[in-house]
Amino acid sequence: xxxxxxxxxxxxxxxxxxxxxxxxxxxxxxxxxxxxxxxxxxxxxxxxxxxxxxxxxxxxxxxxxxxxxxxxxxxxxxxxxxxxxxxxxxxxxxxxxxxxxxxxxxxxxxxxxxxxxxxxxxxxxxxxxxxxxxxxxxxxxxxxxxxxxxxxxxxxxxxxxxxxxxxxxxxxxxxxxxxxxxxxxxxxxxxxxxxxxxxxxxxxxxxxxxxxxxxxxxxxxxxxxxxxxxxxxxxxxxxxxxxxxxxxxxxxxxxxxxxxxxx
Numbered sequence: 001x002x003x004x005x006x007x008x009x010x011x012x013x014x015x016x017x018x019x020x021x022x023x024x025x026x027x028x029x030x031x032x033x034x035x036x037x038x039x040x041x042x043x044x045x046x047x048x049x050x051x052x053x054x055x056x057x058x059x060x061x062x063x064x065x066x067x068x069x070x071x072x073x074x075x076x077x078x079x080x081x082x083x084x085x086x087x088x089x090x091x092x093x094x095x096x097x098x099x100x101x102x103x104x105x106x107x108x109x110x111x112x113x114x115x116x117x118x119x120x121x122x123x124x125x126x127x128x129x130x131x132x133x134x135x136x137x138x139x140x141x142x143x144x145x146x147x148x149x150x151x152x153x154x155x156x157x158x159x160x161x162x163x164x165x166x167x168x169x170x171x172x173x174x175x176x177x178x179x180x181x182x183x184x185x186x187x188x189x190x191x192x193x194x195x196x197x198x199x200x201x202x203x204x205x206x207x208x209x210x211x212x213x214x215x216x217x218x219x220x221x222x223x224x225x226x227x228x229x230x231x232x233x234x235x236x237x238x239x240x241x242x243x244x245x246x247x248x249x250x251x252x253x254x255x256x257x258x259x260x261x262x263x
Contacts, residue, residue, distance in 0.1 A: 005029055007056070009037050017048040017083075017117050019110070027059040031066050038070050038082070043235045045195075048081040048117045052110055068103040074233060078240055079125060079184050079193065081105065083113045124151050124185035130168055132178050140168050140181065144192075147183050153190055156245045159226045160192060163243045167194040170202060170219045170241075177238070185247055189228075193242040201232050202241055 007030035010021040018041045022034055041049045051067070058064065067084060075082040083105040100106070107113040126147050130140060141161045148157035164181060171179035177197030184191040204220040223230050227243035234240075 005059075007033060009034060011037065011041060013044070013046070016114060017050050018044065018046045019050045019052060021052045021055065023055045024057070025059055026056050026063065028063060031060070031063040035066055035070060039074055042070070042074050042078060042080045042082070043233075045078060045080060045235060048083055049075070050083045050085065050110065050113045050117075052085040054085060054110075064100055068100045071103045078233065078235065078242075079182055079191070081117070083107060083116065085110050085113050125182065127180065127182040130172070130179040130181060132172065132176055135172055137165055137168060141165055143181070144183065148190075151185050151190075151247075153185070153248055155248055156190060159245055160190060163223050163226055163245070164192050164194070166219050166222045167192065167241055167243070171196040171198075174198070174202075175200075175238075188247055188249075190245045190247045191242060192245070193240055195235055195238055195240040197238040199234060199237075199239055201239060 005025045005027055007022055007024040007026060010023065012019040012021070020034075020037060020041060024030070026034065038049060038051070067082065071082045074080075084100075084107070086106050086108055105113070105116060107116065124147075126143075128140070128143050130136065141164070144161045144164045145157050148154055148160055153160070160183070164183075168179045168181060171177065171194060175196040175198035180195045182191075182193045182195075184193065202220055204224060206221065220230075223243050226245070228246055230241070230243040232239055232241045
């Protein structure tokens with residue numbers, strides 16, 4: 001790579017957020033490097049990842065869409081907020097023009113971005129840890145049901161309870177680690193995310209291919225049938241399995257408005 005197209009990337013892991021500072025040229029040849037760093041930072045699951053663009057020269061504005069792709073495919077699914085410090089006015093206009101600000105919070109300064117992280121979030125988020133060796137799935141179902149009731153999502157509560165039950169059951173049966181359960185109502189979607197300490201991705205085994213009869217633990221067969229979509233992603237020291245359900249319109253509208261406002 002020519003020296004004049006180099007991009008150096010600093011990473012500062014703090015208590016409030018991880019700050020990524022790319023210094024140099026953002027071009028076709030360097031966009032992949034920045035994307036890899038962002039995914040690695042998000043995998044550590046901080047409260048937010050802030051990218052300070054103030055010292056980055058953009059040669060290929062079209063590649064700025066990379067931030068929206070990262071936010072939609074990884075940050076949204078792990079609950080990690082991805083925020084941008086726009087830098088010079090030209091960069092701010094490029095982000096607005098390309099509708100990137102619809103998916104990523106954009107702020108004029110680093111201080112403004114950090115202030116946003118400190119503000120209480122209007123997006124609904126609850127979490128619970130299920131300890132390995134403690135097969136208390138009834139309390140997990142109650143936890144999900146209570147969250148759905150509080151968020152006026154009773155119409156999808158049964159599906160949410162069943163999906164969470166199966167994801168946690170898979171962790172206890174196969175990963176043998178703690179299960180971190182997170183429910184997140186955001187942008188017209190109720191996201192159910194369960195992380196564990198086993199990096200091996202889960203396998204969807206159709207019922208007609210099961211090696212033995214089942215009375216429980218239909219796992220991803222049920223998740224696949226009920227969720228709008230689901231997936232898995234590697235995280236630090238393990239994996240994350242997530243499933244998305246369509247949220248009722250009234251609460252979804254509130255969450256979407258809060259998300260667009262960066263709250």
